[in-house]
Amino acid sequence: MRYLPIFMLTLFAAGCGTCCKDGTSTRYHEDGRAKPVAAMPLMIDTTSFDVPWSISEELTSSIYQMIAKGGKIFIQSQDDFAIASNPFSGDLSWMKREFQNQEFAVFLELAEHDLASLSNQSADQEIANNLNMGVRIRVIDLRGTQPKVVLQEIVRQSYYIPKTLFPVDYNSVTWGTEDYRNSPMGIAHAQIAQEVASRVSEYILLAKSR
Secondary structure: OOOOOOOOOOOOOOOOOOEOOOOOOEOEOOOOOEOOEEEOOOOEEOOOOOOOOOHHHHHHHHHHHHHHHHOOOEEEOOOOOOOOOOOOOOOOOOHHHHOOOOOEEEEEEEEEEEEEEEEEOOOOEEEEEEEEEEEEEEEEEOOOOOOEEEEEEEEEEEEEEEHHHOOOOOOOOOOOOHHHHOOHHHHHHHHHHHHHHHHHHHHHHHHHOO
């Protein structure tokens, strides 16, 4: 499992009108109420799926943008935080120290990302593929004396790719292009990112309301 060295902690002080990089997330609602503040380091990738870019960066970016555009949570991205310890272990003691001034910390792990061939059993010929994905989520509430887990689950999805749409040359159809967004993997990634963003937002807002 790969962990990044800590290189930055808090870049944003609480202040009305403070925005994230894409301009979609502000610290306060228009009526002046403070939003929940959450840190989300770069997703850990424990898979070996090979493409020319970082899938963990792609998915983290998508999830961040979806949460930010929801307008209910002030989410800080992987550019602001990194982790040096295992965020999925039983030891939560370091989290309040490393995520000062945060109410919640969101940890993600790409635990599964595999293409599985589907065969015609009678002819034993490859007819399609499933892209099987699993993202592990852990949301920590940092507001109390001790950090507390408020969400821990794995979101799994399987995206069916017919033979006519496979294979795609991801050396030319790369992340960030319109062709990639319309590709089987681009669509599959958008779907699982939306599910993860929805689950994270739901549990942070639920915890904040208590």
